Amino acid sequence: MENTIHATQAIVTLDVALPGIIWGWMITLNMWAKSVGTGVILVGAFLLYRHKKEEMPNLRWMMPLIAFIFLNIFLLFTLADLHHPYRMLNIFLHPHWTSAITVGAWMASIFTGLITILMLIGYFDAHPDVRRNGACAKMARANSGLYEKLFPFVVFLAVPVTLYTAIIMAEASARELWQAPAEVMQMMWAALMAGSAGLIFISGSWSKESRRDLALVLAVATFFSFMMYMGEYFFSFKSAEAEATLAYVHSGGAYNTEFWFGMALGFIIPFFLAVSNMKSDNKTLLRFAAILALVGLYMAKDVWLKIPQMLSLS
Amino acid sequence: MKLGFLVDLNLCMGCKGCEVACKVENEVPLSSWRLRVKYIDIGTFPDTSRSFTPLRCNHCESAPCERICPVSALHYLENGIVNVDSSRCIGCAGCMMACPYGAIYMDPETNTADKCTYCAHRVESGMMPACVVVCPVQANIFGDVDDENSHISQYIMEHQGAVQVRKPEKHTSPKHFYVGGGNQTLNPLAQQRLEGYNLFNNVTHLKHIGDPHESVIDRFTEPFRSEEKLDNRSFMDFDNNTHESHEEEGGH
Numbered sequence: 001m002e003n004t005i006h007a008t009q010a011i012v013t014l015d016v017a018l019p020g021i022i023w024g025w026m027i028t029l030n031m032w033a034k035s036v037g038t039g040v041i042l043v044g045a046f047l048l049y050r051h052k053k054e055e056m057p058n059l060r061w062m063m064p065l066i067a068f069i070f071l072n073i074f075l076l077f078t079l080a081d082l083h084h085p086y087r088m089l090n091i092f093l094h095p096h097w098t099s100a101i102t103v104g105a106w107m108a109s110i111f112t113g114l115i116t117i118l119m120l121i122g123y124f125d126a127h128p129d130v131r132r133n134g135a136c137a138k139m140a141r142a143n144s145g146l147y148e149k150l151f152p153f154v155v156f157l158a159v160p161v162t163l164y165t166a167i168i169m170a171e172a173s174a175r176e177l178w179q180a181p182a183e184v185m186q187m188m189w190a191a192l193m194a195g196s197a198g199l200i201f202i203s204g205s206w207s208k209e210s211r212r213d214l215a216l217v218l219a220v221a222t223f224f225s226f227m228m229y230m231g232e233y234f235f236s237f238k239s240a241e242a243e244a245t246l247a248y249v250h251s252g253g254a255y256n257t258e259f260w261f262g263m264a265l266g267f268i269i270p271f272f273l274a275v276s277n278m279k280s281d282n283k284t285l286l287r288f289a290a291i292l293a294l295v296g297l298y299m300a301k302d303v304w305l306k307i308p309q310m311l312s313l314s
Numbered sequence: 315m316k317l318g319f320l321v322d323l324n325l326c327m328g329c330k331g332c333e334v335a336c337k338v339e340n341e342v343p344l345s346s347w348r349l350r351v352k353y354i355d356i357g358t359f360p361d362t363s364r365s366f367t368p369l370r371c372n373h374c375e376s377a378p379c380e381r382i383c384p385v386s387a388l389h390y391l392e393n394g395i396v397n398v399d400s401s402r403c404i405g406c407a408g409c410m411m412a413c414p415y416g417a418i419y420m421d422p423e424t425n426t427a428d429k430c431t432y433c434a435h436r437v438e439s440g441m442m443p444a445c446v447v448v449c450p451v452q453a454n455i456f457g458d459v460d461d462e463n464s465h466i467s468q469y470i471m472e473h474q475g476a477v478q479v480r481k482p483e484k485h486t487s488p489k490h491f492y493v494g495g496g497n498q499t500l501n502p503l504a505q506q507r508l509e510g511y512n513l514f515n516n517v518t519h520l521k522h523i524g525d526p527h528e529s530v531i532d533r534f535t536e537p538f539r540s541e542e543k544l545d546n547r548s549f550m551d552f553d554n555n556t557h558e559s560h561e562e563e564g565g566h
Binding site: 007008009010011012013014015016017019022023026080081082083084085086087088090091094095096098099100101102105168171172173174175239240241244309311312313314 | 352369382384403410411412414484486498502504506507530
């Protein structure tokens with residue numbers, strides 16, 4: 001009995017095994033890819049507001065292309081994580097609107113559809129020699145003005161598509177760690193981080209000023225996201241369950257290492273690299289910061305997703 | 315009508331009869347459970363005692379699993395039971411993330427979420443749930459909590475002040491009550507849980523009942539696969555059956 005909890009002196013002597021991690025790496029990848037997919041639109045809109053289009057010549061078609069690729073990764077892994085992937089159709093045939101999963105699936109599908117239209121128009125406009133006589137290309141070029149009309153709606157929709165995962169986490173009420181209102185802001189910072197990182201890779205031909213703004217977004221997003229993680233990690237003000245979850249990470253082990261690697265790679269180092277890049281323009285360093293931010297963000301999200309699932313609920 | 319459950323922990327003797335009856339009645343696969351009895355030892359030697367806590371779905375009035383289910387596979391019946399429609403379930407496991415009582419599992423045979431339904435099929439035909447019928451000490455009490463004259467309502471009235479639910483702070487309004495419970499028995503955070511006391515850690519499934527660890531590709535190809543000829547005879551070959559050892563199953 002020397003191993004019992006000091007206060008209650010209660011020890012489990014016979015029980016079934018804990019189910020372990022149910023939402024694993026595919027859900028992490030799903031969230032991470034969605035952050036990139038919506039983030040490039042949000043950051044792209046910010047850059048278009050601040051700068052002339054001519055300063056960022058490939059943004060009009062590369063931005064929706066990156067969003068399209070990552071949104072499809074997100075949708076693919078959403079499907080792959082389902083035990084019955086083909087029954088995904090039930091979300092559209094039998095939707096249950098109190099579920100953030102349903103609302104999110106509808107919004108993400110509409111968002112991906114709109115992004116596809118932007119990508120096609122942007123691509124065929126930027127490459128006038130490609131498929132001159134193709135029906136799809138012709139239609140896209142004929143409706144070039146639709147891009148500018150749709151774009152404000154796409155930016156508006158990118159916000160709830162970014163945030164709905166936090167509502168799913170909030171509805172997963174068994175996992176106290178995800179119940180913090182801060183999760184909503186974490187999703188937004190993650191999107192801004194991932195979006196700026198994604199756009200950094202295509203910013204080689206852009207003006208210095210626009211690249212400086214990208215570095216600014218990356219620096220601000222990594223700083224505030226890091227501060228929020230630290231706040232939640234060290235100054236836990238939540239329930240006993242959330243504290244027990246964090247105590248598991250505090251005590252060391254695999255998730256402790258992954259968490260701190262994530263913090264260092266994804267937030268601390270990119271922050272300093274981005275700040276230094278705002279003073280003196282260095283494309284290579286900025287790309288390095290972007291890679292680190294994306295890797296670190298994945299690790300941080302992975303830990304935050306998995307650790308509450310280690311706790312016994314009953 | 316609002317069906318509810320009450321377990322008098324003072325009466326429960328941990329025979330696991332209810333657990334077995336539930337398994338048989340609902341054909342719950344290996345490594346999964348709808349109802350389980352947890353053993354908890356309390357105190358320090360020589361002043362120790364062992365308590366038994368049957369755990370099942372709480373059929374909450376405000377069920378988080380029902381709320382998060384994107385396709386209404388989890389739904390309320392008119393009698394208050396939170397039921398599962400496995401033919402509609404997409405297997406997203408959102409309900410498993412939402413249930414504060416860890417009462418939902420992914421069925422390895424059907425790859426859909428499943429849980430205790432208070433034996434809704436039996437209740438529909440006027441019978442009691444299997445676990446109630448089998449309990450030798452009548453520790454399980456089942457009935458309509460809206461009916462003042464029902465056995466469960468009378469029992470709750472008689473034990474006012476001693477009736478508890480699990481995790482009331484979650485505001486789920488559980489319809490599963492305990493008499494004779496305490497923090498040590500009902501709060502998992504108050505219990506030390508050591509490795510090695512678990513059953514069925516690593517169960518090897520026969521081919522015909524599916525594989526809980528099947529690959530992602532398998533999930534996509536499943537509707538197009540033809541029925542394979544199964545050969546489970548090796549399972550009956552006890553002399554040469556070395557891999558089905560107790561150790562692998564996490565048994566003791």
